Amino acid sequence: MASLVHIAVICVSLCTACCHGYKYRxxxxxxxxxxxxxxxxxxxxxxxxxxxxxxxxxxxxxxKTECIRSGLCFPNGSIETFEGANWLCVAYRFYAVWRLVE
The missing domain is CATH 2.10.70 (Complement Module; domain 1)
Structure with missing residues (x-):
């Protein structure tokens, strides 16, 4: 009789694992x-x-985003580097407008 209980527990455990794997995929x-x-x-x-x-x-x-700078889109909060004066790369953060990252 104990073997039938063990088989039932194993089947329920396998079904639960399968169901949860599908549910959270x-x-x-x-x-x-x-x-x-x-x-x-x-x-x-x-x-x-x-x-x-x-x-x-x-x-x-x-x-939320804006299309700005050479037709490319940048999401709010993103940091991009652009070539500034004297061929130096400067980092800017985008929040509707470009702000210099310090």
Whole structure:
């Protein structure tokens, strides 16, 4: 009789592990016939502007951004380096406008 109990416990444990693995697996996003990985940010051009979206478990989440500097898009809070005066690279942080990083 003990062996049947052990088999039942093993079956329940395996089913629980399988179910939880499926439940917590993150789904990809789809756009234009392509598949995009969960957790990553992708940029799509709409109405002559680039808009970044984060793939969040099968759903697209919009991120705030501006298209600025040679037609490239930069999300708020990002730090980029650009060639400044005297051929030196200068770091700027983007918050709707470029601010020098000190």
């Amino acid at each position: 993150k789904l990809p996003c789809h756009e234009g016939g392509k598949r995009y990985q969960h957790g990553f940010v992708y940029r799509f051009k709409t109405s002559n502007r680039c808009h970044p979206y984060r793939c969040d478990n099968g759903w697209w989440r919009t991120l």
